[in-house]
Amino acid sequence: MKKLLLGGAALMALSVGFTGVTTGSAQAQQCTTKIGAVLPTSVDWGRPIAEVAQFAVDQVNAAGGAGGCQIEMVLRDTQVDPKVGVDAARALVDLDGVEVLLGAVSSGVSMPILTSVTVPSETMMMSCCSSSTAFTNLAEQGETKGLFFRTFATTGVQAAVGAKVAADQGWGKVAILYKNDDWGQDMARIIAADFAEAGVEVTGSVALNDAQPSYRAEVAQALSGQPDAIYLALYPAEGTMAVREWIGLGGTQNMIMANSLKSDEFKENVGLQYLAHAYGTDTASPRAESADAFVEAYRARFEAEPTGPGLANSYDAAMLALLAMEAAGEGATGPQIAAAIPRVTDPEGTPITADTAGFAQAKEVLAGGGTVMYQGATGNVRFDANGDVSAPAVIWKFGESTIEEVQYLPLEEVNAIMSDG
Amino acid sequence: MIGVISYLVFFATVASILAIAVLGLNLHWGYTGLFNGGVVAFFGAGAYGTLMLGGAPQPHLGGFEWPWIFALIGGVAAAAVLAWIVGLLTLRLRHDYLAIATFGVAVAFENTMRNAQGFAGGAQGIRGFERPFREFAGNGLGWNLLYLALVLVALVATYLFLERLARAPFGRLLRAIREDEEAARSLGKSPARIRLTSFVTGSAIMGLAGGLYGTFYAFVSPQDVLPILTFQIWAMLIVGGAGNNRGAVAGAFLIWGAWTASGWGLSRFAPVDWQLYAGSIQWVLIGSVIVGMLMWRPEGLFPERVGEDRPQTGRTT
Numbered sequence: 001m002k003k004l005l006l007g008g009a010a011l012m013a014l015s016v017g018f019t020g021v022t023t024g025s026a027q028a029q030q031c032t033t034k035i036g037a038v039l040p041t042s043v044d045w046g047r048p049i050a051e052v053a054q055f056a057v058d059q060v061n062a063a064g065g066a067g068g069c070q071i072e073m074v075l076r077d078t079q080v081d082p083k084v085g086v087d088a089a090r091a092l093v094d095l096d097g098v099e100v101l102l103g104a105v106s107s108g109v110s111m112p113i114l115t116s117v118t119v120p121s122e123t124m125m126m127s128c129c130s131s132s133t134a135f136t137n138l139a140e141q142g143e144t145k146g147l148f149f150r151t152f153a154t155t156g157v158q159a160a161v162g163a164k165v166a167a168d169q170g171w172g173k174v175a176i177l178y179k180n181d182d183w184g185q186d187m188a189r190i191i192a193a194d195f196a197e198a199g200v201e202v203t204g205s206v207a208l209n210d211a212q213p214s215y216r217a218e219v220a221q222a223l224s225g226q227p228d229a230i231y232l233a234l235y236p237a238e239g240t241m242a243v244r245e246w247i248g249l250g251g252t253q254n255m256i257m258a259n260s261l262k263s264d265e266f267k268e269n270v271g272l273q274y275l276a277h278a279y280g281t282d283t284a285s286p287r288a289e290s291a292d293a294f295v296e297a298y299r300a301r302f303e304a305e306p307t308g309p310g311l312a313n314s315y316d317a318a319m320l321a322l323l324a325m326e327a328a329g330e331g332a333t334g335p336q337i338a339a340a341i342p343r344v345t346d347p348e349g350t351p352i353t354a355d356t357a358g359f360a361q362a363k364e365v366l367a368g369g370g371t372v373m374y375q376g377a378t379g380n381v382r383f384d385a386n387g388d389v390s391a392p393a394v395i396w397k398f399g400e401s402t403i404e405e406v407q408y409l410p411l412e413e414v415n416a417i418m419s420d421g
Numbered sequence: 422m423i424g425v426i427s428y429l430v431f432f433a434t435v436a437s438i439l440a441i442a443v444l445g446l447n448l449h450w451g452y453t454g455l456f457n458g459g460v461v462a463f464f465g466a467g468a469y470g471t472l473m474l475g476g477a478p479q480p481h482l483g484g485f486e487w488p489w490i491f492a493l494i495g496g497v498a499a500a501a502v503l504a505w506i507v508g509l510l511t512l513r514l515r516h517d518y519l520a521i522a523t524f525g526v527a528v529a530f531e532n533t534m535r536n537a538q539g540f541a542g543g544a545q546g547i548r549g550f551e552r553p554f555r556e557f558a559g560n561g562l563g564w565n566l567l568y569l570a571l572v573l574v575a576l577v578a579t580y581l582f583l584e585r586l587a588r589a590p591f592g593r594l595l596r597a598i599r600e601d602e603e604a605a606r607s608l609g610k611s612p613a614r615i616r617l618t619s620f621v622t623g624s625a626i627m628g629l630a631g632g633l634y635g636t637f638y639a640f641v642s643p644q645d646v647l648p649i650l651t652f653q654i655w656a657m658l659i660v661g662g663a664g665n666n667r668g669a670v671a672g673a674f675l676i677w678g679a680w681t682a683s684g685w686g687l688s689r690f691a692p693v694d695w696q697l698y699a700g701s702i703q704w705v706l707i708g709s710v711i712v713g714m715l716m717w718r719p720e721g722l723f724p725e726r727v728g729e730d731r732p733q734t735g736r737t738t
Contacts, residue, residue: 040700041696041697041698041699041700041701042700042701042703042704043700046700047697047698050696050697051697054696054697074688074689075688075696075697075699076684076685076688076699077684077699077700077703079649079700079703079704080644081644081647081649082638082642082644082645083435083645083650084680084681084684086638087431087432087435087681087684088681088684088685090428090431090432091428091681091684091685093424094424094425094427094428094431095424095425095428095685097424106644107545107642108544108546108642108643108644108645109644111546111548111640111642112638112639112640115548115638115639115640116637116638116639116640119560120560120561120564121561132545133545134545134546134548138548180535180536180544181535181544182543182544182545182546182642183544184544185538185543185544185545186545207536209532
């Protein structure tokens with residue numbers, strides 16, 4: 001059966017090859033390989049995530065493509081609807097013959113895609129932003145067959161560092177406001193445990209549903225415990241509303257923010273003057289000159305700071321998938337590409353930057369049988385056996401024009417905090 | 422070529438499952454005139470019921486590992502029980518009031534599933550469901566073909582059942598209640614009981630669709646039971662033709678076809694600069710189809726045909 005499927009894919013690759021000939025690429029390559037992307041492009045914060053994935057593909061094509069061919073990313077909208085997302089993934093795998101699928105964002109969409117499309121059809125899946133701990137459990141049971149990866153650092157890292165912020169600042173009582181979805185529920189659960197571990201009292205944990213006209217009731221509830229600080233596991237839209245109401249009701253300006261609030265939209269709509277004591281957590285780029293490559297390239301391309309939720313993760317997801325395709329060679333299948341991931345995330349390998357030059361360098365090293373260490377936009381990415389990523393962490397603050405770094409926590413230190421918790 | 426077949430099998434499965442739900446709504450709205458705005462609650466009850474009864478043990482309630490067919494029946498029963506309770510409370514309401522009340526039930530259902538982590542897994546949803554017949558049908562196209570066959574059997578059975586029902590005296594009674602409840606009552610019928618029967622039956626059919634849906638994806642989460650699904654199923658019924666079972670099935674295939682084909686077409690043919698906006702363009706296209714349908718063919722593609730096999734019974738207005 002699989003052979004037949006492959007035959008279909010080969011036929012399709014052939015026909016694609018013909019179009020490649022007729023258009024005549026500048027790199028003298030005569031083929032195009034398709035990769036799929038299923039992302040919520042009809043949602044405001046989803047579009048930049050897709051944009052930055054396409055940006056990574058463009059950079060790779062400028063370096064001569066991956067796996068001997070130019071790359072075409074076929075982008076499909078999920079509408080954040082599992083049915084639509086699964087259908088899109090099915091169509092990409094069956095009709096476009098992709099061996100690599102980027103996406104999805106919501107865990108509720110990624111999960112059915114994983115269980116009913118990519119695992120049965122042996123396609124590698126690389127999600128930028130699905131955070132649910134359910135994927136780790138699934139991988140531990142061996143049901144992802146090593147085909148699933150995600151560049152979104154597990155909620156555990158952020159929670160551990162968030163608890164550290166509260167302890168360092170001497171905030172003894174903290175209230176939690178969280179987005180009422182799988183990510184937010186995970187965050188709230190894990191951070192509450194970490195706070196308890198660090199001796200910080202949690203005065204209340206309140207869920208915020210999406211798209212409400214007001215969060216006054218929820219904010220008042222969180223306020224009633226008279227906390228020293230507030231922990232925000234929210235997205236910019238509801239985060240802005242909740243924080244405005246929080247400050248309006250006389251709440252403390254001591255805040256700890258998850259990386260989802262690392263956005264100019266949030267900063268501008270709340271007002272920088274209220275964010276002087278707001279500390280954020282995030283995974284970080286490694287301390288190497290090359291790590292700025294993504295930020296600079298992004299600025300040059302989009303004339304903006306790469307600060308929206310998931311942008312760096314999406315870029316790395318695309319880059320890593322393409323590096324693995326390069327390492328696996330021409331015509332590689334999903335499992336072969338997935339098996340090549342360690343060759344491009346090898347801590348002992350040649351460090352490469354996250355841009356066209358870095359990809360070109362990686363091609364040479366990989367062609368010579370070597371391994372590379374990808375230094376990406378979210379850091380020095382490394383996957384564990386479950387496809388979860390571990391990375392250094394950073395504590396940050398909003399500055400006048402940029403994000404200011406307060407403290408950098410190398411991977412060893414993050415692992416130390418994590419194992420304490 | 423095999424890829425195309427594989428995709429078409431997948432598409433037909435999802436469309437058939439949705440068609441079953443549309444048939445259930447047709448019994449509510451098309452035959453009985455019940456404006457059910459909470460289709461997704463009964464669909465969800467079927468999906469959650471099936472997965473909780475048939476799944477592997479999980480930290481939350483459920484995971485009883487029942488044989489699939491019993492789990493599916495349990496899911497249908499869950500939808501029927503929910504419908505019975507909701508029906509007792511709300512069926513005295515008419516039209517738009519009933520729509521608002523049932524819509525509220527659906528939102529409450531979704532929120533309960535999202536928040537009740539100990540009961541239904543919360544926002545992470547329910548997974549760990551072993552799809553039936555995998556031992557001998559494998560995991561690929563073979564299984565998909567087998568499952569399509571099962572879904573088609575369910576669809577045909579539901580269709581025949583409703584066709585039979587519509588031609589039976591009970592079907593005429595439903596129409597009588599829809600058109601003029603007072604008149605039906607004056608003939609000694611009990612509209613309240615009949616409406617409840619129709620509501621529970623239609624909801625059980627939606628529950629069947631939900632159970633088949635949950636089995637197919639081996640996963641269900643609150644994201645599967647958002648109000649958009651109610652809207653999609655209504656759109657299918659309106660485009661197909663309320664009061665006509667053939668229309669309900671055709672509407673499901675057409676709307677779901679348009680929904681997916683527009684996404685595929687845009688990803689393939691739209692200029693690269695537009696790709697990022699394809700998702701939004703798709704929404705506009707889908708909305709336009711429904712608006713156009715309502716303006717130029719409000720009775721649907723297959724309008725209701727009353728009494729053509731019984732010339733003496735005309736539509737009572």
